[in-house]
Amino acid sequence: MKINCLIIDDEPAAQSILKIFIEKIDFLSLVAICNNAVEALSELKSNSEINLLFLDINMPKISGLSFYKSLQNPPFVIFTTAYPEYAVDGFNVNAADYLLKPFSFDRFFTSINKVVDKLNVKTTLTTSEESIIIKVDKRLHKVTISSIFFIEAFGDYVKIYLENEFLLTNNRLKNILTLLPNKMFVQVHKSYATNLRKVTIIEGNQILINQYKIPIGLKYKSEFLNKFNNE
Template identity: 35%
Template sequence: MKCIALDDEPLALQLLENYIQQTEGMELVNTFTDPVSAEEYINNNGVDLLFLDIQMPDINGMQFYTNLANKPPVVFTTAYSNYAAQGFDLDAVDYLVKPYDYERFARAVMKAKELIEYRQSKEVNDGYLFVKYNYQWCKVFFKEIELVEALDDYIKIVTPGKSYLIHMSMKVVSEKLPSPMFIRVHRSYIVPLDRITSWNKNSITLDDKTIPVSYTYQKQVQDILQKRTSVISAG
């Protein structure tokens, strides 16, 4: 579980780092004291969990979270217990009142893991994701996605008769798409496995469109496609 933390107190960040190092399955990928840098990171990287202070000099943590375009599950951390009700109104996973011990931290992490697992299974089973396009949220069904292509700071999701140009990184969208259905073959391309009609080491074909396979992804692509080929041959 990849997490980040935003807190204006370095000692609070150090405590979180120590607790996370003790916790199996957790990785603290970044810490921030600056809200602007934290928001930029969240918008351009996949984050499973956010530890967020409330009382900060430049912005209230709840206001910061409300303004996020991409909202990862959040655990609020603060020295003030009177914010708890407001925090849960924002669907916070938990609310840690400083100073908190490792046992209390671990309970919050367990809640976060359960929520993330539920959301992931629900997203796959429901078969779609929402993307922000033309100032509104649009439902895109996984089965309709023909190609995902990176275009500078945007990605293009191609579906029959319509393409969605959205401000999102390839890393984030690749984590939102279920791995049994999609594979990344290039820094600029994610493709649906069921639409691959032929392939070799350096490229794949989707109907009449040929997509390059970069060296970075060649082994992963070969392993997955060879397993599918073996299953089909065996059947």
């Protein structure tokens, strides 16, 4: 998963700090740095894959707030400014967060967590074939897709089973499945989905993966067997 970011700020020092912080988080990707709203608009028009703006509110000619309000279907935004009185205005346009300069990396990371939460709710997180980001409590875990054995719905949570452990995340099974390649993962029961590449034994209406026995629901069996036989 990558969250593609755009910095829009007229202060070189602020640009530098944001760039350093973004580089510390491996699922953030800095697309460009813009000095003003005009440059930013041009960048947004040429790149539809930008997910997140770090937008300074107090900029010359066009303020960050005015610029953001003018956008059609804008990306998520984290406003940055040295002026706390702008905070209310920022949240009135549904900002993911508001960073008051100067801010620490811990505070920056908290803002990123809020963006990940919003992306998860909308189930629009993009993924690569290599890894996804899973939130467990207040931490973000980068999980290699091929290391996932199976997934289990567990009340309001989902257990993601790896070789010697599982991660418990507050999410829904169908949301997690949207983050995974459907050629590799298939739902086999209302509460289970498996990595086809980890399945070695099918015994009646059960799948054996390591020490685990996973039930196969009748309504899912045909699709599972079809994908398993073509894997």
